[in-house]
Amino acid sequence: MTVLDVRGLSKGFIMHHLRTRMGAFEDISFQLNAGEFLLLKGKNGAGKSTLLRTLYRSYLSQGGEILFHSDHGVIDLAKAADVDVSFLRRTEIGFVTQFLTARPRVTAQDLVAEPLRLAGQPAEEALRTARHWLNAFGVKEELWAAYPTTFSGGEQQKVNLARALILPQRLLLLDEPTASLDVIARAALVERLAELKAQGTAMIGVFHHPGDVAALIDREIDLTPDTAPEEDRDDVAV
Amino acid sequence: MSLKSLTKDWEPMSYGFLDASAKCEIRRKTLKAIAVPGCQIPYASREVPMARGWGTGGLQISCTLINPRTTVKVIDQGADDSVNAASIRRFLSRVSGAPTTTDTLKADLIQSRHRIPEEKLREDQVLVLQVPNPEPLRPVQPNMSIARQMHADADYGRMWLQLYEQIVRSGRVMQGASYPSLVHGRFVMTPSPIPRWDVPKMHMAKHLTILSAGREKRLHAVPPYTRVEPLVFDDVPYQVEEHGQLTCTRSGAKGYFMNEIPQNDGTSTYEVSDSELGIKTIQKADGDTVELGDTWYQDGEMTQ
Amino acid sequence: MMDPPQIVKTRPLLLARGVSKSFGAVKALRDVSATVYPGEVLGIVGESGSGKSTFLRCLNLEETPDEGSYTLDLPDVQGNLFDLDRYARRMLCATRIGIVYQNPHLGLLMKHSSSGNVAERLLVAGERRFHVLREKARGALDASEFPLERMDAPPIELSGGMQQRVQLAKAIALEPALLLLDEPTTGLDVSVQALVLDTLKKLQQERKITMVIVSHDLGVIRTLSDRVMVMKSGQVVEEGLADQVFQDPQHAYTQQLVHAKL
Numbered sequence: 001m002t003v004l005d006v007r008g009l010s011k012g013f014i015m016h017h018l019r020t021r022m023g024a025f026e027d028i029s030f031q032l033n034a035g036e037f038l039l040l041k042g043k044n045g046a047g048k049s050t051l052l053r054t055l056y057r058s059y060l061s062q063g064g065e066i067l068f069h070s071d072h073g074v075i076d077l078a079k080a081a082d083v084d085v086s087f088l089r090r091t092e093i094g095f096v097t098q099f100l101t102a103r104p105r106v107t108a109q110d111l112v113a114e115p116l117r118l119a120g121q122p123a124e125e126a127l128r129t130a131r132h133w134l135n136a137f138g139v140k141e142e143l144w145a146a147y148p149t150t151f152s153g154g155e156q157q158k159v160n161l162a163r164a165l166i167l168p169q170r171l172l173l174l175d176e177p178t179a180s181l182d183v184i185a186r187a188a189l190v191e192r193l194a195e196l197k198a199q200g201t202a203m204i205g206v207f208h209h210p211g212d213v214a215a216l217i218d219r220e221i222d223l224t225p226d227t228a229p230e231e232d233r234d235d236v237a238v
Numbered sequence: 239m240s241l242k243s244l245t246k247d248w249e250p251m252s253y254g255f256l257d258a259s260a261k262c263e264i265r266r267k268t269l270k271a272i273a274v275p276g277c278q279i280p281y282a283s284r285e286v287p288m289a290r291g292w293g294t295g296g297l298q299i300s301c302t303l304i305n306p307r308t309t310v311k312v313i314d315q316g317a318d319d320s321v322n323a324a325s326i327r328r329f330l331s332r333v334s335g336a337p338t339t340t341d342t343l344k345a346d347l348i349q350s351r352h353r354i355p356e357e358k359l360r361e362d363q364v365l366v367l368q369v370p371n372p373e374p375l376r377p378v379q380p381n382m383s384i385a386r387q388m389h390a391d392a393d394y395g396r397m398w399l400q401l402y403e404q405i406v407r408s409g410r411v412m413q414g415a416s417y418p419s420l421v422h423g424r425f426v427m428t429p430s431p432i433p434r435w436d437v438p439k440m441h442m443a444k445h446l447t448i449l450s451a452g453r454e455k456r457l458h459a460v461p462p463y464t465r466v467e468p469l470v471f472d473d474v475p476y477q478v479e480e481h482g483q484l485t486c487t488r489s490g491a492k493g494y495f496m497n498e499i500p501q502n503d504g505t506s507t508y509e510v511s512d513s514e515l516g517i518k519t520i521q522k523a524d525g526d527t528v529e530l531g532d533t534w535y536q537d538g539e540m541t542q
Numbered sequence: 543m544m545d546p547p548q549i550v551k552t553r554p555l556l557l558a559r560g561v562s563k564s565f566g567a568v569k570a571l572r573d574v575s576a577t578v579y580p581g582e583v584l585g586i587v588g589e590s591g592s593g594k595s596t597f598l599r600c601l602n603l604e605e606t607p608d609e610g611s612y613t614l615d616l617p618d619v620q621g622n623l624f625d626l627d628r629y630a631r632r633m634l635c636a637t638r639i640g641i642v643y644q645n646p647h648l649g650l651l652m653k654h655s656s657s658g659n660v661a662e663r664l665l666v667a668g669e670r671r672f673h674v675l676r677e678k679a680r681g682a683l684d685a686s687e688f689p690l691e692r693m694d695a696p697p698i699e700l701s702g703g704m705q706q707r708v709q710l711a712k713a714i715a716l717e718p719a720l721l722l723l724d725e726p727t728t729g730l731d732v733s734v735q736a737l738v739l740d741t742l743k744k745l746q747q748e749r750k751i752t753m754v755i756v757s758h759d760l761g762v763i764r765t766l767s768d769r770v771m772v773m774k775s776g777q778v779v780e781e782g783l784a785d786q787v788f789q790d791p792q793h794a795y796t797q798q799l800v801h802a803k804l
Contacts, residue, residue, distance in 0.1 A: 016794030
C-alpha cells in the first residue's frame with residue numbers, strides 16, 4: 001500500500017541578498033509503501049535533510065508533487081493548505097530529529113505522553129506508556145517528573161525520541177536521530193523503529209552511520225552528488 | 239380698542255419670578271425627563287437671586303410649578319427652619335402668593351436638599367430635590383462627553399467596579415450619600431446627596447420626584463411608580479444607615495434617620511433629622527391633635 | 543498558490559478579507575487578508591510602521607478600515623463586523639475578544655486593584671455576584687501566573703511583567719473566542735519576557751485559545767505561532783507555517799528579517 005508518492009520534486013533556495021538561486025535537488029521521484037524503510041544517502045550537502053524538510057513542508061518545493069496517502073485521501077503536501085499540513089503533522093506525519101523542543105514547566109513524562117493524550121487516550125494510561133518509553137530509552141526515573149529544559153543534551157534527545165515515537169504514525173521522517181546517542185538508547189531506538197515498521201509505519205531516514213539501522217533498511221536513494229553542493233546555512237537549523 | 243386693553247399691565251417682575259419663556263422651557267425639559275426616567279436633560283438654567291450651588295436648580299423647578307393654590311414646603315437636610323430653607327420658602331411665597339406649610343402631609347410641592355421626608359408622599363405631591371452634581375459617572379469618567387456616551391450604551395461597568403473596589407479595600411460599600419441607583423432598569427442616576435436611608439423611598443413611590451442641578455444645568459426625574467434600584471451585588475445586600483434603633487432625645491421618636499449631636503463627654507445624642515416629624519411627635523405626646531402620616535420606615539424597618 | 547483545505551473541515555474562526563486603511567496620504571493597510579482556524583495562533587511580524595498593529599486594532603474593532611470585511615464564526619455573531627455600530631462593537635469586544643496591549647496603560651486602570659481590573663470585564667458582561675467576581679478574577683490571575691497575594695494591589699505598584707499578567711488575566715477572564723496580543727513582551731527585561739512567553743505558551747496549550755499575536759520580535763513570534771504572516775508597508779509579503787517561514791523564507795524582505803535575527 002502506497003503511503004507516499006513523490007513525483008519530479010525539485011527544491012532550490014533563492015537568496016535575494018546574493019541574487020542567486022541555489023539548487024538543492026532536481027526532479028526526484030520515488031514511491032514509499034507502508035512498512036517500508038527508505039534510506040537517503042549522499043555526500044554532505046547533497047540535500048538529504050533538505051528533502052526531509054521539503055517532505056515535511058518546512059521547506060517549500062519549487063516543482064513536483066508530494067502525494068501523501070492519508071486516512072482522509074490523497075493530498076499533495078507541496079500544495080496543501082497550512083491547516084491541513086498542521087493537522088497531518090499532529091496525526092499522521094512525524095519528524096524525528098536529535099533536538100528536543102522543550103517546553104517550560106512541562107515535565108518529561110507529560111511531554112512524552114502528550115501525543116497520546118491528544119489522540120484521545122486517558123491521561124493515566126498515556127502516562128504509563130510514556131514512562132515505559134522513557135525507561136526503554138534509558139532516561140533515569142528521577143528525571144521523569146522533572147522539566148527537560150534543564151536536561152543535558154543526551155537526556156533531552158532521549159526524551160525527544162520517546163515523544164516522537166510513542167504514537168505509531170503513517171509516515172516517519174528521521175533526521176539523524178542516532179547522532180551522539182548512547183548504546184542503550186540506540187538499541188531502544190532501533191527496536192522501536194522495527195516495531196513501528198512492523199505495524200506499517202513508512203519511514204524515510206538520514207543517518208550518519210547507517211550501520212545502526214542496517215537491519216531495517218529496505219531501499220536506498222542516493223541523492224546524486226552531481227548537483228551543486230548545498231551551502232551550509234546556519235539560519236535554517238531545526 | 240386700545241393697545242392697553244390687549245396687553246397686560248407692566249409689572250416689576252413675572253409671576254413666579256421666572257419669565258414665561260424660561261418656565262416654558264423648564265416645563266418642556268421636565269416632561270422630557272419624566273418621559274425618560276433617570277436620563278439627564280440639559281436646560282438653560284436662568285439666574286435667580288441666589289448663588290449657584292445653593293439650590294438654584296430646585297428653585298427654578300419650584301418657580302415653574304408654583305401657582306397660588308400650591309402649598310409649598312421647603313426643607314434643608316430635613317429641617318424646615320434652617321436659614322436656607324426659610325429663605326427659599328419665603329421667596330417662593332413672595333413671588334407667587336402661594337401658601338406655605340411645614341407639614342409634609344399638607345404640602346403640594348416640597349423642595350428639599352439632601353433628604354426625603356419620613357412621611358410617605360402621595361400621588362398628588364411633587365418632590366423637588368436640589369442636586370449639586372447630577373452625573374453619577376463623574377468619579378469614574380471625568381470627560382462628560384464620554385460619560386454621556388456611556389449612559390447611551392448603558393455602559394456602567396466602571397460604576398460597578400467602583401463598588402467592587404470599595405468592598406475590596408474597606409470590606410463594605412463606602413458610598414454614603416448620592417448612592418448610584420438604576421432607574422427603570424435603564425439609566426443610572428445619582429439621587430442627589432440623600433442618605434442611603436432615603437434611596438429605597440424612591441422605589442415605586444407614588445409621588446413624582448424632580449431632581450435639578452442649577453449650576454450643572456441638568457435635570458432628571460423619577461416618575462411615580464418607577465423602579466429605583468441602588469447598585470448592589472447580589473450577595474452583598476444594600477445597607478441603610480444603622481439608625482433603626484436610635485431614639486430622638488428631644489421628641490422620643492424612634493426608628494428614623496437621625497442627626498448625630500456630639501457631646502462634650504465624647505458620646506453622642508441623636509435628634510430626628512426630619513424636624514417636622516419631631517415636632518409632630520412632641521405635639522402628639524402633649525395631647526394635641528395632630529395627624530401623623532404613614533411613614534416609609536416603621537420601627538426602623540423599611541416597609542413596602 | 544496553496545490549495546484550499548481538503549482535510550480540515552472546520553470553518554475558520556476569523557476571516558478578514560481585503561482590509562485597507564489610509565490615514566490621510568499614508569496607506570497603513572493595503573488589501574490585507576487573514577484566516578485563523580479555531581485553536582490556531584497566527585503571528586504577524588514586521589517592522590514598525592508595517593501596519594501590523596493597525597491591522598490588530600482593526601481586528602479589535604478599535605479602527606474601522608476604509609475597505610474590507612471581517613467575520614468571526616461564532617454562534618451569535620453575523621455579518622461584516624466592520625459594519626457593526628459602536629454599541630455592538632463594544633459588547634462583542636467586551637465579551638468575545640481579549641486584548642493585551644504593549645502599553646499596560648491602554649489596557650488597565652492603573653489605580654484600581656488588579657483583581658478589579660479583571661472583574662471589570664466580568665461586570666461588563668453582567669456578573670453581579672461579588673464572590674463570583676472574586677473567584678473568577680482569582681482564577682484568571684492564577685492562570686496568568688500572577689502572585690495571588692498581590693491580587694488587590696493596583697497595577698501602578700507592579701512591575702511591567704506583572705502588569706502584562708494582569709492584562710492577560712483580564713483578557714482571558716471571560717474565556718474569549720479570540721485573544722489579540724500587541725507586542726505583549728516588548729519593553730520587558732529579557733528574563734521577564736521569557737516568563738511572560740512561558741505563560742502565554744502554557745495558556746495556549748492548556749486552553750487552546752485562538753490567538754493573533756503581533757510583534758517585531760521574531761523570537762516571540764516563533765515561540766508562539768503556528769502560522770506566520772509577514773507584513774511590510776501595509777502589505778502581506780509572505781505567509782505560511784511558522785517553521786517554513788523561518789527556515790525557508792521566500793520573499794526578499796522575509797529573508798532579510800530572518801538573517802538579521804540574532
